[in-house]
Amino acid sequence: MTDAAIPNDREPGAGQETKRRSVVYTRSKQTRASVLWMDRFARRAISVGGLFVIFTVFAIMFFLVYVTMPLFGGGTVGEAKRYALDQTNGRILSTTIDEYRTLGLELAEDGKVTVFHAPSGTKLGASAFDFGGVAPAAFARTLQGDDVAFGFPDGTVRLGTLAIDTAVLPASRAPSALEKLPNGDRSDGAAVYTEIPGRQLRRLAPRLVLEMPVQVAPAGTAIRFLDYRVGGTAERPLKTFATVDEHGTARLSTAYAQVNMMTGETSTTVSNVEVPTGLAAGDIAAVLLNTQGNRLLVATKDGVIRRFDTRDPAHAKLAETARLLPQGVRPTALAYLNGENSLIVAGSDRSLSIWTMIDRKSSSTTDGAVLTKIHDLGLQPAPVERLAVSQRTRLFIGADRAGDVALYHATTERRVLTFPSEGAAAPVETLILAPRDNGALAIGSDGAARLWTFDVPHPETTLGSLFGKVWYEGYPEPGYTWQSTSGTDSAEPKLSLVPLIFSTIKGAFYSLVFAVPIALLAAIYTSEFMHLRLRAVVKPLMELMASLPSVVIGFVVALVLSPIVENWIAAVVIAFGVVPLALIGSAFLWQLLPRPLALRLDGAPKLVAFFLALAGAIWLTLAISPLFERALFAGDFKAWTTGAGSAAPFLFLLVLPLSFILVFGLSGRFFGQSWRERLRGREYHVAGAWEFGRWAALTLLSLAVAAGLAHLLASGGFDARGGIVGTYVQRNTLIAAFGMAFAVIPIIYSIAEDALGAVPEHLRSASLGCGATNWQTARWVILPTAGSGIFSAIMIGLGRAVGETMILVMATGNTPIMDWSLFNGLRALSANINVELPEAVKDSSLYRTLFLCGLVLFVMTFILNTLAELVRQRFRKRAAQL
Structure with missing residues (x-):
């Protein structure tokens, strides 16, 4: 190997290039510590947040249960005291006790009044009515007990007052010589003084007044x-x-x-x-x-x-x-309940019942009213011989022949408390219930006085009175009624939650009837048919509608929409048929355009044409509504709802959707394939003309079928009036449903559109590649795949409708009526809480019942969400098989 073949480190060569590339492009495969730390922090934060949400939900539920549980509790007896009073004055006519259970008065038939300290039985003195040495032959007292009357053997009547006066004095004005009583009270021998906050004294003293005799x-x-x-x-x-x-x-x-x-x-x-x-x-x-x-x-x-x-x-x-009472049974005690509308009847057969007058338009009575037994408290251990009624509720106490005393509640038909006897008891001569319904005083024929303190905070609430039928005074039969307050304190509260639950379901149902079709069709259109650039504008605008406060919607609906609908109610009713037909007809007319022109106009022009068609449909509805009102509804739709004219016209509108489904469904089932074969190969606008003709013919046939069904139902006695149609009031369910639909549509639309857009693109492409149209693809491929998301959208919309408050408060009459009429008002659970809670006294029956409304709403939402999740999982399994 020559030196030239040896790479030189100072000269650029292949080896140096390879080394430089490895230095530049090689990255460490280890995750940075900061990333790992943030990942652990996020994981733990999400876990803690999720657990906190679950804890909060259960905490709210437990709090609602905690507040409402006392509604279903009974009563408790506190102190039970027994002491002897002087019995030398003859038969006892009456007993009086003040609202603080401090001072008691015993009236004997010789006119002497024994004044005693109620908690201890200490005698404080005596006063007397001057009867001139003649004992009265008859005695009566008013329900409040302060006014008394005496009837004498000479035919005269003397009216009087036997009352306990209450006064608050500064401590400096207390008498100098006051004797201490066992419980810390003080007395000067005629009155009782009790220390109260603010360095003051409460003075209780008897007051006796006797008027001149009246012959x-x-x-x-x-x-x-x-x-x-x-x-x-x-x-x-x-x-x-x-x-x-x-x-x-x-x-x-x-x-x-x-x-x-x-x-x-x-x-x-x-x-x-x-x-x-x-x-x-x-x-x-x-x-x-x-x-x-x-x-x-x-x-x-x-x-x-x-x-x-x-x-x-x-x-x-x-x-x-x-x-x-049955033959052979004699009455042992009779008394009016508070309000003097109902009569307590005790019989010698141990029966105890409540009777009231009910206007039945009876010919057997001169005024049409009939005394009717509305409550039966069952057989008592012994015949009840003495009665004393509450001055503020439907509570009353009764003493039976054995000397036992019990507390009853008339409306709920229950024996609330049985007071302990504390040994053998003589027959009761007089009986009194403390003005605040927290104490009872009974004096026997042997002079023994028994004083009980008790607490029955919610006697009028039971599961039966809250969720069952109750027969209230003046009502012709048992029913579900909510009326928490009235013009007078003598009226009994009616706290049935059933009308509120019914109204909640009714309002949510009608709002979804309007919202679901519009929201789902809009979602399908924007997802599958609308141009992408136009969709990018429309979808955010629809989602922006969801941010509109419900109080604003309620304000507009109540003050703007409600008068308009009242003035044009016939047009609104007819619009449910005219507007859809006009829009569908416009869609078929659009198909008559040449294919190139239709493609060029797709997008914004097509959407504008849709709104123009909608405006035209509304104008057409307003134009023809007077003609339809005269022809179908006797010239006045609101008068028609009260019974004028025939029942067939509105039945025609009701069965119209069913007739369309029937006619078009059968046509597609038996002639759809052959019709598509006939249109195959024809030009686009020609096929559109044939489709328009077919639609027009089937529409006329559907109208004829609907008219036939309506007349058949009307001749059979069916009438929508009294059902979903009733007397028209301005603030009604229809108006509220419009407002809630406006609030619910953006939610359902947004979630459903996201679910449709999340369908894998390859499913859509495969369907279109097989020759299916956009509508066939959306109907048979996209919708089933996105079924779980669409169902979730509907259920979330239902949850919003169930919990809606301000629209219902402002757009309805807040009347807890149980009927399906669109033209009557309603009062939902949430609206009831909003209306009643500011006036409810803390810890009162109404206050806790309103929390029970919240608990019922919570349970309803929980059940709906659970069912929705089960159905959603079923949809997901089916979609996974595609």
């Missing part, structure tokens, strides 16, 4: 039965009382009292009207009067009640005779 019955005729009510205003109280004397004569008396605001003097005028009962005093068990004085109930000992209509006292008449 009701003839002199010397004893009053046997008496009931008393006070209404009116503070300036002009209206006192009404009903009496039955020893001869069985019933009288309705009204005392009009007027207070002179300058002098404080009261002038009273009394009027008496006889009510013909036709009964002897010995047959009567009780007399009950309502506050308005327009209804008088006379119950007899054989379980029959006579209801007298006294709206015109001078012409009182027997309105109804009803049997409340």
Whole structure:
């Protein structure tokens, strides 16, 4: 080998070139430490974030469960105290206790009032009504308990007041000599003083007032039965009382009292009207009067009640005779519930039931109303003989023949609590429920007083009352009702969640009926048929719609769209048929263009032509709607919804989609192949003309089939009115569905379009290469492959519709109605939370029920997402086989 053959390091050569290339292009195959660190950090951060999301979801669920669980709890009895009171004054007529369960009053038949400290039984003193040494023959008190009435053997009635006055005083004004009571209260012998925050004292003292006697019955005729009510205003109280004397004569008396605001003097005028009962005093068990004085109930000992209509006292008449108890069973106790709409009836057969008047337009009664048993509390351990009702709820307490006392709730038909007897108990003489429904006081015939404190925070909520049918006062039958508040405190709350759940499903369903076809067809068009440059503009604009706040959509829908739809409701209804037909017809007319011209106009011009066709369809709808309204809907669509005209026109619109599917489906099934063979080889515009003619013919046939089906259904008694169509109100489900569809369409469109675009290109190319058209490829290849993504898009849209709040609040009447009518309002769970929560008192039944609404919404969403995931996995397995 010569020296020339040896490469020189200083001279450029092949070896040096190879070495330089290896130095320049060789890279280290080891991953940098920073990359590995970031990878580990990202992996752990994602894991922690995912776990935190799962934890947060379950924490929210557990919090909702924690807040709502007390709704289904019962009650608890706190302290149970027993002590003896003086029993030397004769039979006890009444017992009174204040709202703080501090001071008690015991009224005996000789008029003496024993004042005692309720928690300990310490006697504080005594007062008395001056009856002139004559014991009353009848006694009554109002529901609130402050007003009392006494009937005497001489036929007179004396009205009075037996109340406990409450006053708050500064500690400096307390009397100097106060005796300490066992629980820390203090007394001066007549009143009780309790320390309260702010260095103040609460003073509780009895107040006794007895008015002058009023001669009701003839002199010397004893009053046997008496009931008393006070209404009116503070300036002009209206006192009404009903009496039955020893001869069985019933009288309705009204005392009009007027207070002179300058002098404080009261002038009273009394009027008496006889009510013909036709009964002897010995047959009567009780007399009950309502506050308005327009209804008088006379119950007899054989379980029959006579209801007298006294709206015109001078012409009182027997309105109804009803049997409340079986033959041979006598009533042992009768009392009105709070509100005086329902009557508690206890029988000697141990039965306990609730009766109320229901307007049934009955011909057997003078006013059409019928006393109906709406609640049955079942057989009790012993016949209930004493009743005391709550002043604010449908709670009441009853004492049975054995001396046992229990707490009941009328609406939920349950025995909430049974109070401990603390040893043998004598029959109860008087019974009282504390004004705040947190205490009960019973005094037996032996003078033994029993005081219980209890806590029943949510007596009106059970699984049955929240999710089952409940028969409420005044309703003709059991039903699902939501009415949390009313004009008066005497109305019972109605907290059924079923109308809210139904409305949530109804609103979501109708919104998806409008949104899904539009969103999916738009996604298919932009993915498979629209030019790429135009798609790059349209898709971001559609996605931008999703960012529009729902409150803005609700505002526009409620204040702008709602009046327009109301004025053009017939045009809107007809547009559901005219607009699709016009757009499809325009698409067939587009095929009449020569092929080169159609290709040049593809893209933006084609989209502009589509919008022009849409505008033309809307104009055509507005132009022909008056003609259709006169021809099909008796000239006024809103009047037609209330019953005018024939049912066939709207049935025609309803069955029209079914007739199109039927006609076009059968045509394609039996004649599709031969028709395609006939068109093969013809020029593009000629084939388009034939297709347009075929479509027009099948459309006319579909219209004829729909008309035939509509008349057939109408002749069979079918009518959409009363179903999906009802009386039109401006804020209705149709308006809300339009607004929610506008909010849901961008979501469904965007996800569905991404799913269609993610289909592998080789599937699309293979289909087109086999001779399939773009539509055939989209229908038979692209859609099945993207099925899981499309289904996910629909379910996400459904989740948005289910949870929508502001559009429903602003665009509907927020009426919890259970019907499928498009023209009625609704109240969804989310809207109900939004409307009711600001007014709900913390920890009240309504407050916790609203959290239960949130929990139900949470569970509904969880179930929907679970089902959606199962279906999506099924779609994915099918798509993987393609």
